[in-house]
Amino acid sequence: MQLLDGKYISEKLKKQIAVEAGEVLAATGRKPHLVAILVGNDGGSETYVASKIKNCENVGFKSSLFRYNDSVTEADLLLKIEEINRDEEVDGLIVQLPLPKHINPEKVTETIDHRKDVDGFHPINLGRMMRNLPCFIPATPYGILLMLQEYQIETAGKHCVVVGRSNIVGMPISVLMARNANPGNCTVTLTHSKTIDLKKQVLQADIIIAAIGKKKFITADMVKPGAIVFDVGINREESTETKSGYKLFGDVDFENVAPKTSWITPVPGGVGLMTIVGLLKNTLASAKKEIYK
Ligand code: NDP
Numbered sequence: 001m002q003l004l005d006g007k008y009i010s011e012k013l014k015k016q017i018a019v020e021a022g023e024v025l026a027a028t029g030r031k032p033h034l035v036a037i038l039v040g041n042d043g044g045s046e047t048y049v050a051s052k053i054k055n056c057e058n059v060g061f062k063s064s065l066f067r068y069n070d071s072v073t074e075a076d077l078l079l080k081i082e083e084i085n086r087d088e089e090v091d092g093l094i095v096q097l098p099l100p101k102h103i104n105p106e107k108v109t110e111t112i113d114h115r116k117d118v119d120g121f122h123p124i125n126l127g128r129m130m131r132n133l134p135c136f137i138p139a140t141p142y143g144i145l146l147m148l149q150e151y152q153i154e155t156a157g158k159h160c161v162v163v164g165r166s167n168i169v170g171m172p173i174s175v176l177m178a179r180n181a182n183p184g185n186c187t188v189t190l191t192h193s194k195t196i197d198l199k200k201q202v203l204q205a206d207i208i209i210a211a212i213g214k215k216k217f218i219t220a221d222m223v224k225p226g227a228i229v230f231d232v233g234i235n236r237e238e239s240t241e242t243k244s245g246y247k248l249f250g251d252v253d254f255e256n257v258a259p260k261t262s263w264i265t266p267v268p269g270g271v272g273l274m275t276i277v278g279l280l281k282n283t284l285a286s287a288k289k290e291i292y293k
Contacts, residue, residue, distance in 0.1 A: 006273035021060040032287035033062040085113040092118035092283040115292040118282035141173040143274025148183040156185035161205035169211040216253035
């Protein structure tokens, strides 16, 4: 078993991003600029946004955070998004999910200018991704592709089984792994809660991508010897063992699964760190007008 080391790869790629951000500053007189909107006080969302802001600073990007109470109206939020869309000094705009129930996340996503949609959730970016055209790829799937590239893992012809079909992870990564591209060219099975005999499906996988949100859901008896395993899950549990007061668990029973695999991502220290890299790379690409002129 070998570890797909998100810490090592993310640090390496962030150094490259910092160099390119310096080049953007030298050429244009301004840093790549990411704007984040955070609604409410959800603990997980606070942590994710804080980490995105800190990472922007570390690679020499500008970042701005707009915070709203849970009570903000949908109309006010959409007006703010439109204002940021018009701001030529902004390269990327993300609205942290989840949103309060009275705000329609689809409306929010579709209001963001697709040329600034560095989360890659806008239907135009998702549609372009389906057609293998330049686009912003959702950050977590992008992070997985970057890991495959960095470790030079051959994916062509392999059977990839994705567990979970969310719009932000499972669905897009299944499309990406099936595309005629490298990484890609897999035969893909996309599974979910209605899948019959999940174990039988997962056992066929050369590559398993687990994005379910259930601690240690993928067990050793579901994994073919030599499989490559990406554990996307981030399941928080309160703990007295850590300074932060909580401990993170993946969707994979790492201790028992890892010995059977050829490659596996740990949690923490795996896909989560690469997600930030995906977001930074999209923001940089936007600042460099690499995707949309
Ligand atoms: P969602 O919670 O939106 O969806 C979960 C998916 O898992 C659904 O498609 C659901 O099926 C499927 N599922 C649930 N139970 C089962 C089951 N018993 N058998 C088979 N499939 C099942 O997922 P997300 O993609 O948003 O998140 C998944 C995990 O990844 C979470 O732990 C989340 O915190 C983490 N995450 C980590 C990121 C990172 O950067 N590492 C980024 C984003 C998420 P159905 O559609 O039928 O309901």
